[in-house]
Amino acid sequence: MKNLLLFLFCTIWSIGLFAQHELNQQYLIYLYDGSFLKGELVAEDEQSIQIKIISGEILTLSSELVQKISRNKKHLTLINKGITIQEKGSYHIFSGGMLFGKATGFSDTNPVGYSLNYIRGYQFNKYVALGAGLSIDDYDKTFIPIYVDFRGYLFQKRASLFYAMNAGYSFETRQFKKDRENTYYRGGLILNPSLGLRLSGKQNHSFMMGIGYRFQFAQRENIWSEFVDKIIYKRLSFNLGFIF
Numbered sequence: 001m002k003n004l005l006l007f008l009f010c011t012i013w014s015i016g017l018f019a020q021h022e023l024n025q026q027y028l029i030y031l032y033d034g035s036f037l038k039g040e041l042v043a044e045d046e047q048s049i050q051i052k053i054i055s056g057e058i059l060t061l062s063s064e065l066v067q068k069i070s071r072n073k074k075h076l077t078l079i080n081k082g083i084t085i086q087e088k089g090s091y092h093i094f095s096g097g098m099l100f101g102k103a104t105g106f107s108d109t110n111p112v113g114y115s116l117n118y119i120r121g122y123q124f125n126k127y128v129a130l131g132a133g134l135s136i137d138d139y140d141k142t143f144i145p146i147y148v149d150f151r152g153y154l155f156q157k158r159a160s161l162f163y164a165m166n167a168g169y170s171f172e173t174r175q176f177k178k179d180r181e182n183t184y185y186r187g188g189l190i191l192n193p194s195l196g197l198r199l200s201g202k203q204n205h206s207f208m209m210g211i212g213y214r215f216q217f218a219q220r221e222n223i224w225s226e227f228v229d230k231i232i233y234k235r236l237s238f239n240l241g242f243i244f
Contacts, residue, residue, distance in 0.1 A: 027051070095208065117239070132147070164194045198243065
């Protein structure tokens, strides 16, 4: 488990570095003639600014020509009527949904539950993104998963199918407290492959819906017995959410 948690920490840290690098490097230079330049800000003083554009060329502009300078947080593709698709950069996903199914290993008394999810990620190109997520999952017990989220988008259109895979570790909310029967519940590995649809909107806001299958591994222990009950929660998941 320690190796898994270390891997999750390194992934979250790496995503943060990618996002920070992007925020520090990419700028939009708006000119008074209505045009703009995009690139890395090299130097700036009262008389001029220098910007390194995508071709690698460094341009020097008089400050009198520049209307304003702003950070370009995302690389976007304009489709039509103001609708954009993100090609590269950091993103956030908020989603929620329902979980349906049963568990193996003991009598599962709650076949319908819910899931609330937050993912912070970095999109490396048009088709591949990697993120780290935190959720609250309700079965007959409540778990808090921390996981890596890998996803890809199949089409560069307003409506695009996507695939995703979540893998990580979950903690039961009362993991270190026994219940009335002197029983402890412990979390474990979580896996959740899914497929879905992304509908892109204006100002880099997208709506998503997905269907997946969630495997939550856990165990139940009693302080009066050496027996450990291995549990696998198996849930069909339906999620709705927003990407921005």
